[in-house]
Amino acid sequence: MHPPAQEPDTRNLKICIIGAGMGGLTSALALAKEGFKNIELYEAASNLGFVGAGIQLAPNMARILDRLGVWDPIFKEAVDVTETSIVQGAGDTELSHVNLSYINSTYGYPHMVGHRCSLANGLYEGCKREKSIKFFFSTPVESIDSFSPKPTFTAVYRDGGAPFKVEADILLAADGIKSRIRIAMLEKLGVEAHVRDTQQAAYRIMLTQDQMKDDPELLQLLDSNRVTRWIGEKRHIIAYPISNHTIYNLSTTQPDVNFAAAPEATYTTRGSKSAMLNVFADFCPRVQRILNLVPKGEVCEWKLRVHEPLPAWTHGSVALVGDACHPTLPHLAQGAAQAIEDAAVVGVVLASMPNGSPESISKALRVYERIRKDRAERIVDLAAANGRTLHLGDGAAKEERDRQFAAAKAGKGSVPDKWADAEVQRMIYGFDCTKVARDTFTELFNTERSRLS
Ligand SMILES: Cc1cc2nc3c(=O)[nH]c(=O)nc-3n(C[C@H](O)[C@H](O)[C@H](O)COP(=O)(O)OP(=O)(O)OC[C@H]3O[C@@H](n4cnc5c(N)ncnc54)[C@H](O)[C@@H]3O)c2cc1C
Secondary structure (H helix, E strand, C coil): CCCCCCCCHHHHCEEEEECCCHHHHHHHHHHHHCCCCEEEEECCCCCCCCCCCEEEECHHHHHHHHHCCCHHHHHHHCEEECEEEEEECCCCCEEEEEECCHHHHHHCCCEEEEEHHHHHHHHHHHHHCCCCEEEECCCCEEEEEECCCCCEEEECCCCCCCCEEEECCEEEECCCCCCHHHHHHHHHHCCCCCEEEEEEEEEEEEEEHHHHCCCHHHHHHHHCCEEEEEEECCEEEEEEEECCCCEEEEEEEEECHHHCCCCCCCCEEECCHHHHHHHCCCCCHHHHHHHHCCCHHHCEEEEEEEECCCCCCEECCEEECHHHCCCCCHHHCCHHHHHHHHHHHHHHHHHHCCCCCHHHHHHHHHHHHHHHHHHHHHHHHHHHHHHHHHCCCCCHHHHHHHHHHHHHHCCCCCCCCHHHCHHHHHHHHCCCHHHHHHHHHHHHHHCCCCCCC
């Protein structure tokens, strides 16, 4: 990843990034690796503050992290998934079983699962090694004042002091699903698009080896290399071991009844253990034993929201990245992976533009949008569809789904859980976004118009 010799001036451009989530951290790192010398990252929180939860590290994510030089420590702590079992929640009978060990040889990386902190810290440590990246924690961006020719925004130090203005050459908004910059961009474009309530919520749970030690059957799950999905009507649980098999991670999905009384802007709430047990009351004894191990005060529930498709991801010298432009339901485990793909492509297009003029920046960002938008939105739709399939209630559609699960188990036909389906994996894991961006940049750039205000 060396800057082309004939590109002197672009590397001095000032690039500001809002949000130190997976999208923002990876953007900063990708740009630093491309030789950009002046990168500022503004984060509202005082530190990375990542939730205690697991995360799937799919091969399309791993490929990018490896190229950025941060994969090794993440890989070392993660667990390699070699199989998945889809199980009826109530009866604990296996509907289907898929061997996933071929993923490593097919895509060059295994499908791993790890701790969010391990991923975030891996990226953060990588960023800290780059002199060109400056972090501003406890510094929320309050508003954007201009999109071009030079984006300007207002931020404030949480620790005190008056709001201050920042002028950049390029602004990347990786500020998550509640993105202020997305709202401002839509306003500027004169279009309406809104956050969409999915009526689904998630509990995220981690159990330690010590908490599971008295239950040999549960310890088997911890020692395995298996992702288990227990499914039921409108609900499911996905579970896997992380952190070198020392933690068992569960993420659930259920109707979000507990958020009914919460304000619109609330995304997490402290859940009650009894409510959680109630939601899964008809699931099998194995699940009951797992959920009963969760300490009382440690139940946190997440509201799952998506967004109506955006007409544009960029305007002037500003681009949206990650959940800010394509929040994705977790049913394909691709939200962070897609944010990381965005970042990798942003790195390539900005490094490839012929000069640092606002027109050139705007065109390069539109190339980013052209490479990324259709793919990310396709994955958003597929994830939602996968949830609908997994959550079917009694009836003909469920019978047909379960017939397909059984056929797939017998080696005939594709598995209805699209996360485990080889064709879907080919589309998602087999796509090398960095290569595509490098191979297509010149042609796309030359046919692109700038989008200046
Ligand atoms: C239950 C669940 C399970 C999931 N599992 C997976 C999985 O297995 N694999 C996967 O790839 N993805 C998964 N995802 C999706 C993934 O977590 C998200 O897609 C990803 O974290 C989005 O990253 P981001 O950087 O775009 O946004 P975020 O992580 O939301 O980061 C945004 C950052 O911007 C900061 N910020 C916001 N506003 C401002 C402001 N005004 N000024 C300064 N800073 C600001 C925030 O503090 C935050 O740090 C899951 C999601 C859920 C809900």
